[in-house]
Amino acid sequence: MSTQKLFFAGSGGQGILLMGQMISYAAMSQDLETTFLPSYGPEMRGGTANCTVIVSDSTINCPLIFEADAVVVMNPPSLTRFESLVKPGGKIIINTSLVSERPTRTDIDVIEVPANELADELGNRRTANVIMYGALVAETGVVSQEGVEYALRKVFSGKKAKLLDLNMKAANIYKEKMGK
Secondary structure: OEEEEEEEEEEEEHHHHHHHHHHHHHHOOOOEEEEEEEEEOOOOOOOOEEEEEEEOOOOOOOOOOOOOEEEEOOOOOHHHHHHEEEEEEEEEEEEOOOOOOOOOOOOEEEEEEEEHHHHHHOOOOOHHHHHHHHHHHHHHHHOOHHHHHHHHHHHOOHHHHHHHHHHHHHHHHHHHOOOO
């Protein structure tokens, strides 16, 4: 596996930080090294939100990244601002439900995910971030399916346990629809 550097970007309230946390939880469940570095504006909802996650099978010396293997984009300003962060040959995973523009670069893989429409199919638009989480894992292999499920069980427990089945479906819908 070596090291994968990931970046998640969108608006507050879109579940950006939760995606990063779930990747970190999944990595830890597989005894991988991981860092999670959130960044957000002072607003509760609607402000900027992004996070950096590094997953590695060796020691991580610095939680900062200057190039990402994959960037998840949930809103238009994030595409404009963070397209340049994707390393050549890397992946940019775009929620095409909210982002109509496409990257200008030709040296990266563009993965288009209609996350909001898929969430609507599941009956709950708030699962769009978990759909993007599943798409990232399907496209990068950063963590295993067992890790994905571990993270979901960890996040959707206690008072949120009733949301576990829905979010398990959300995490897998991209793979099912895209044949991954």
